[in-house]
Amino acid sequence: MKIVLFGRKGQVGWEFERSLPALGDVISLGREELDLCHLDAVHSFLSQSKPDLIVNASGYTDVDRAESEPELVMKVNALAPGVMAEASRQLRAVLVHFSTDYVFDGRTNRPYTETDPTHPLNIYGKSKLLGEENIKQASDAFLILRTSWVYSLRGNSFVNKVLGWARKNSMLKIVDDQIGNPTWARMLAEITSLLLARNRENLYDRIQEQCGIFHLAGSEYTSRFEWAQQILASDPHHSEQTVQTIEPGRSEDFPTPATRPLFTALDCSLFENTFGLRLPPWSDTLKLAMAG
Numbered sequence: 068m069k070i071v072l073f074g075r076k077g078q079v080g081w082e083f084e085r086s087l088p089a090l091g092d093v094i095s096l097g098r099e100e101l102d103l104c105h106l107d108a109v110h111s112f113l114s115q116s117k118p119d120l121i122v123n124a125s126g127y128t129d130v131d132r133a134e135s136e137p138e139l140v141m142k143v144n145a146l147a148p149g150v151m152a153e154a155s156r157q158l159r160a161v162l163v164h165f166s167t168d169y170v171f172d173g174r175t176n177r178p179y180t181e182t183d184p185t186h187p188l189n190i191y192g193k194s195k196l197l198g199e200e201n202i203k204q205a206s207d208a209f210l211i212l213r214t215s216w217v218y219s220l221r222g223n224s225f226v227n228k229v230l231g232w233a234r235k236n237s238m239l240k241i242v243d244d245q246i247g248n249p250t251w252a253r254m255l256a257e258i259t260s261l262l263l264a265r266n267r268e269n270l271y272d273r274i275q276e277q278c279g280i281f282h283l284a285g286s287e288y289t290s291r292f293e294w295a296q297q298i299l300a301s302d303p304h305h306s307e308q309t310v311q312t313i314e315p316g317r318s319e320d321f322p323t324p325a326t327r328p329l330f331t332a333l334d335c336s337l338f339e340n341t342f343g344l345r346l347p348p349w350s351d352t353l354k355l356a357m358a359g
């Protein structure tokens with residue numbers, strides 16, 4: 068099987084670069100190899116390389132900066148996925164794409180299912196929703212996996228930010244009114260790769276039969292405050308922490324350019340019922356991730 072992976076340097080893409088080779092020959096692309104803003108180049112690259120599977124782990128993910136660069140955000144998160152979808156239909160290739168809990172407005176108190184109405188509050192969420200729609204229109208063998216609160220132990224994730232703040236401050240204030248499902252990038256890539264491996268015989272036909280939008284995030288949900296507490300408790304280098312107290316705060320105490328939805332827990336039972344797979348509880352996964 069020939070696979071094209073977009074977003075190789077991102078949290079999820081980096082993990083896919085390690086799990087996808089078990090399925091076939093992988094061409095991994097980052098911004099240096101192909102800037103997704105060049106839509107014609109995306110199309111011609113896919114037409115020439117003729118993959119059986121396209122995994123799009125790329126995305127414009129800086130939610131606050133997105134507010135000031137809407138055109139660029141739309142290109143990367145909405146138009147480029149549409150081009151990938153178009154190519155996937157022409158080539159009879161499967162497209163796996165990641166979307167977000169931020170397609171919802173967070174004004175609820177129970178986990179969102181795939182049939183709940185969307186209503187994004189910020190440019191990032193709007194662009195990701197348009198990306199979903201463009202894929203649905205153009206491709207007939209796709210998986211759109213809506214995930215949330217993705218972290219890795221590399222780069223600038225919430226986990227690494229909390230570990231950094233805990234080494235510089237004696238007191239931390241973390242919002243307790245944002246609720247979601249922390250998702251370890253490695254687990255997300257591995258479960259997705261496992262799903263693809265299980266369906267590798269006649270992948271196109273199998274995914275065509277089951278294609279759609281699925282929620283896939285760490286099981287169970289929590290607040291950012293509780294997540295931060297667990298990060299500090301699981302820190303393997305606890306003695307380096309200077310922090311003495313951690314206090315709950317409100318989102319309104321931390322104004323940001325982008326409005327964030329408050330309650331965006333995802334109900335992942337459709338994915339589990341369809342594919343017989345799920346991500347473990349977020350707190351177990353966090354311990355595993357932090358144990359190195």
Ligand SMILES: NC(=O)c1ccc[n+]([C@@H]2O[C@H](COP(=O)([O-])OP(=O)(O)OC[C@H]3O[C@@H](n4cnc5c(N)ncnc54)[C@H](OP(=O)(O)O)[C@@H]3O)[C@@H](O)[C@H]2O)c1
Binds near residue numbers: 077123125166
């Ligand atoms: N992070 C989250 O909490 C979260 C939550 C829900 C859904 N998701 C979705 O999950 C997917 C993976 O997220 P992630 O956390 O792994 O993202 P990430 O770490 O920010 O990685 C995204 C990658 O996309 C690349 N990219 C951005 N603009 C590009 C362009 N114009 N041309 C080529 N490449 C470009 C980036 O390249 P550079 O490294 O060069 O910038 C980066 O490597 C995304 O679709 C995201 O929307 C993420």
